[in-house]
Amino acid sequence: xxxxxxxxxxxxxxxxxxxxxIDQHVLRYWETEFKELAPRKRKGGKRLYKESDLQTVRLxxxxxxxDRYTIEGARRKLGNVSRxxxxxxxxxxxxxxxxxxxxxxxxxxxxxxxxxxxDG
Numbered sequence: 064x065x066x067x068x069x070x071x072x073x074x075x076x077x078x079x080x081x082x083x084x085i086d087q088h089v090l091r092y093w094e095t096e097f098k099e100l101a102p103r104k105r106k107g108g109k110r111l112y113k114e115s116d117l118q119t120v121r122l123x124x125x126x127x128x129x130d131r132y133t134i135e136g137a138r139r140k141l142g143n144v145s146r147x148x149x150x151x152x153x154x155x156x157x158x159x160x161x162x163x164x165x166x167x168x169x170x171x172x173x174x175x176x177x178x179x180x181x182d183g
Contacts, residue, residue, distance in 0.1 A: 073111040
């Protein structure tokens, strides 16, 4: 994995591949399997990934490679998880601020606890 502090509005598939250490053909395949991963495409079909797309790719990579989910399991898990909730270590590697994510994570945790109370 070769992530850097490079910040741009859009990244090409080649840049995403180099930044995250994932082959381009794998990224294209994931686009067909995960509706959450849908980079913009220019007229010639060139993909334009935003920072939020990179976060989604990081989360998919974590689910598949680290947590060992199947494609179907990762798809279900991704449907339940907000794009903002990415492992703090991934955020630290990219130099992103964690504060906002911490607040959202806390609110989500509180809401899930309330749901459990109401369901139980």
